[in-house]
Amino acid sequence: MALSQLQIRHFRNIETASLTPAGGLNLIYGANGSGKTSVLEAIWYLSLGRSFRTHLAPRVIQHEQPQFTLFGRLEQGDRLGIQRPREGDNDVRINGERPRRLAELAARMPLQLISPESFSLLLDGPKARREFIDWGAFHTDPQFLGVWSRYRRLLKQRNQLLRQPGAARQISVWDTQTAHYGEWLTRLRSNWVNSLNGALKGIMEPFLPDVPIRVSFSQGWDVKTPLEQLLSHNLERDIQLGYTVSGPHKADLRLRVNKLPAQDALSRGQLKLLVCALKIAQGRVLSQQQQRGCLYLVDDLASELDHGRRTLLLEQLQHTGSQVFVTAIEPEQLAMVPWGRKFHVEHGRITEQTD
Numbered sequence: 001m002a003l004s005q006l007q008i009r010h011f012r013n014i015e016t017a018s019l020t021p022a023g024g025l026n027l028i029y030g031a032n033g034s035g036k037t038s039v040l041e042a043i044w045y046l047s048l049g050r051s052f053r054t055h056l057a058p059r060v061i062q063h064e065q066p067q068f069t070l071f072g073r074l075e076q077g078d079r080l081g082i083q084r085p086r087e088g089d090n091d092v093r094i095n096g097e098r099p100r101r102l103a104e105l106a107a108r109m110p111l112q113l114i115s116p117e118s119f120s121l122l123l124d125g126p127k128a129r130r131e132f133i134d135w136g137a138f139h140t141d142p143q144f145l146g147v148w149s150r151y152r153r154l155l156k157q158r159n160q161l162l163r164q165p166g167a168a169r170q171i172s173v174w175d176t177q178t179a180h181y182g183e184w185l186t187r188l189r190s191n192w193v194n195s196l197n198g199a200l201k202g203i204m205e206p207f208l209p210d211v212p213i214r215v216s217f218s219q220g221w222d223v224k225t226p227l228e229q230l231l232s233h234n235l236e237r238d239i240q241l242g243y244t245v246s247g248p249h250k251a252d253l254r255l256r257v258n259k260l261p262a263q264d265a266l267s268r269g270q271l272k273l274l275v276c277a278l279k280i281a282q283g284r285v286l287s288q289q290q291q292r293g294c295l296y297l298v299d300d301l302a303s304e305l306d307h308g309r310r311t312l313l314l315e316q317l318q319h320t321g322s323q324v325f326v327t328a329i330e331p332e333q334l335a336m337v338p339w340g341r342k343f344h345v346e347h348g349r350i351t352e353q354t355d
C-alpha cells in the first residue's frame, strides 16, 4: 500500500502542493517552521479524517482561507479525497463516492506515526496502548470494528443504567450481551498481541540488544473469571460508583524490563527505539497476515537518536518494504540510506530535489 500521488491545498502553511512520492523512502526536509510536519499531518488527515496535532479541524485550514482540500491516489488506483470547510464537517470521498463510515478511509490506508510525541504510547495511560492493539485487530480482522462498536454501545448503556435507581434487574439482562461482545473483543485483541509478540522478538534485538523486554496483554479483568460472572459479581460496587469498573475497556499492553515498567527502566533514546520497534512490528504483522503493509510517517527522526541508531532505524524502515515519509531539518543528518525521493520544504512550498 503506497500513495502514488498527493495533493494538498490550503492546509496549514501549504497553499498548494503536488507530490509524486517514491514507493519506498521519502525524505521531507527544510528549516524549522517550513511545513514538514504539515505534510505528514495532511497524509494522516487523509487516512483518518482528523489531525494528530489538534482536535480542532479549523486550526489546520490555512489562515484567511475558507477550506482545505486533500487528494491522494493509492498505487492500486483508489482515489481518496477530503475537503473541510471552516463551518461544517469533512466531505470525504473514496473514488468519488461518499463512504458510509470514516473507517473505510483508514482501512484503505493503514498508517503508523513515529514522532517525538510517540513516547506517550509508553508514558501515558492505557488508552493509547489499547488504541495501538486495536489498530492491528481492526486492520487484520473484518469483524473487529463491528464487535468493538457493539461492546462500546453496550458499555455506555450499562453505565447509564448504573446511574438509574432500580435498574439492576435490567442491567443483569443486558450483561449477557455485554459479556458476549466483551469476550469476543478480547479474543481478537489477544490474537493480535500474540502475533505481534512473535514479530517483535526479531525487531527488538538489533534495536535494544541485551535488554530483556517482556510484552504482555492485560485483558482488563482476571483471566480466570468469565466476563458475565465478573459483571454480575461487581454489580453492587458498579452501582455505587456509577460506572463499570472492570472489563475489556480497561485492557492494556504491559511492557516490562526485568520486572520494571519499561518507562522506568529505559533511557529516552531507548524508549524511542522501543516505540519504533513496536510500530515496525505492527506493520510487519499486517503485511504477513494481509499481504499489504502500512505507510510510515516519521517526524523528526533524528531527535533523541545517535548516528548509529538513526542508521539502524532507517535500515529497519527500509526493510519493511513499505512507503515511508521521514522529516528532517538537515538532509545530511540522514544521508546513510539511498532515498527514493527527496522533497525540500520552504515557507510551505514543496519542491522535489534531484541530486
Ligand SMILES: Nc1ncnc2c1ncn2[C@@H]1O[C@H](COP(=O)(O)OP(=O)(O)OP(=O)(O)O)[C@@H](O)[C@H]1O
Binding pocket: 011, 012, 013, 014, 030, 031, 032, 033, 034, 035, 036, 037, 038, 039, 059, 060, 061, 062, 063, 329
Ligand atoms: N492554519 C495555519 N495557516 C497558516 N500557517 C499555519 C497554520 N497553522 C500553522 N501554521 C504555520 O505553519 C508552519 C509550518 O509548521 P510545521 O509544524 O509543519 O513546520 P515544521 O517544518 O515541521 O517545523 P519544525 O521543524 O519546527 O517541527 C509554522 O510556521 C506554523 O506557524
